Amino acid sequence: MESDDDQSxxxxxxxxxxxxxxxxxxAVIRYNSTMNRPFRVISSDKRRYKATCTQEGCAxxxxxxxxxxxxxxxxxxxxxxxxFETTKSSRREATGKQIALSPMVREMLVATGRALRSVAIQQKLKVAGITASYMNCVHALRRLHLEVFGNDADQYTLLPSYIDELNRRGDKTSIELTGGVFKRAWIxxxxxxxxxxxxxERGVAVDGTSLKTSVGDVLLVACFRNGNNEIQIVGVGVVAVENEDNWTWFLANQLPHLRPSPAFLISDRDKGLINTTKTTAPDHPHFYCF
Structure with a gap:
């Protein structure tokens, strides 16, 4: 006579x-993960799917x-x-591919978009009783980004239409292409x-940081401290490298739209900024931060 556990x-x-x-x-993956048993797929085609246990003699x-x-x-x-004969191979829900297919994880991506982090996925899975390594969560997030947002390089082809829409909405923009290939953009x-x-009178801070995408590039930023004592971005640029030429181009676009002129500029005075401020913003005191 079967027990209640057997029947379930x-x-x-x-x-x-x-x-x-x-x-x-x-379903097969979930069952074996729940039972903490390893399994192997014996046959899988358009008409059938069969799996057995990897342990010798298991029925x-x-x-x-x-x-x-x-x-x-x-x-x-x-x-x-x-x-006790089972191995870690039974934990198939912990692979990057299976994590990316998880409805729970996909809902997280819908809710948070690109702000979703691998560690948040790992913590969510842990709460659900699923053990997943950090790197498998990283691989899962990469799969989801590619599926939902597309290839990073392909996104650059959409920039001209994005710039047109920003102009229509009243933002200030500039984009440069060389032979139809993206060179740099400012918003x-x-x-x-x-x-x-x-x-x-609170001045404007400028800084650059590397973009962690498959194509690299550098993000240039101009920001100030608003009435809530929060850092607010006023302009950004995407360039290939942080150098004097790109900083000159960025500030030449940005400063004319800051009225009244900022009382001063503050930066880390690195990679071309010192020479740039001397030529592009000679009337603006330039301070530096540590």
């Missing part, structure tokens, strides 16, 4: 909803047959191997320009 195991696959082969694969088998419709398995025998946000005016 046997009914696991009957309770699942199947609309595609991927649903079947996920476990689950077999599906399908064509146009997808149903519970035609054959299922629960595991007969002892739990001054309308809200930043309007918010800056009452606080021009």
């Amino acid at each position: 195991r046997a009914s696991f696959f009957d309770k699942q909803s199947y609309t595609s082969k991927q649903d079947i694969v996920q 476990f088998v689950v077999q599906f047959a399908f064509s146009q419709t997808f149903r519970p398995p035609t054959k299922f025998i629960r595991n007969s191997c002892a739990l 001054a946000f309308r809200e930043g320009i309007e918010s800056y005016t009452p606080y021009h």
Whole structure:
């Protein structure tokens, strides 16, 4: 006579909803992860899917047959191997591919967008009882970014249309292409320009930082401290490298739109900024921070 636990195991696959082969694969993965058992796929094609345990002598088998419709398995025998014989290979939900397919993780990406971090995914999975390494979460996030946001390099082809839309909305922009290939771009946000005016005596800080994308590049930033004592960005630039030429181009675009002129500029005075401020902003005192 089967115990309640045996019956719940046997009914696991009957309770699942199947609309595609991927649903079947996920069900097998979830079952073996729950049971903490390793498994191997014996056959997988357009008409069938079969998996067994990797432990020698274990009776476990689950077999599906399908064509146009997808149903519970035609054959299922629960595991007969002892739990202590299992290995880490059973934890398939912890791989980057499976993490990326997790509805829970995908909902996180929808809610937070590009702000989602690998460590947040790892912590969320831990709460759900799933052990995943940090690097597998990194790989999962890369998969999701590629799927949802597309290739980083391909995004550059969309910049001209993005610039046109910003101009239509009242932002200030400039973009340079060389032979149809992106060279550099500058954007001054309308809200930043309007918010800056009452606080021009607080000066403007400028800085550059490397972009952590597959194509690299450098982000140039101009910002100030607003009425809430918060750092507010007034303009940004995307360039290939932080040097005197690009800083000159950036400030030549940015400064004319800051009215009244900032009381001073502050920076780390690195990579061309000292010479740039002398030629582009000679009337602006230039301080530096540590």
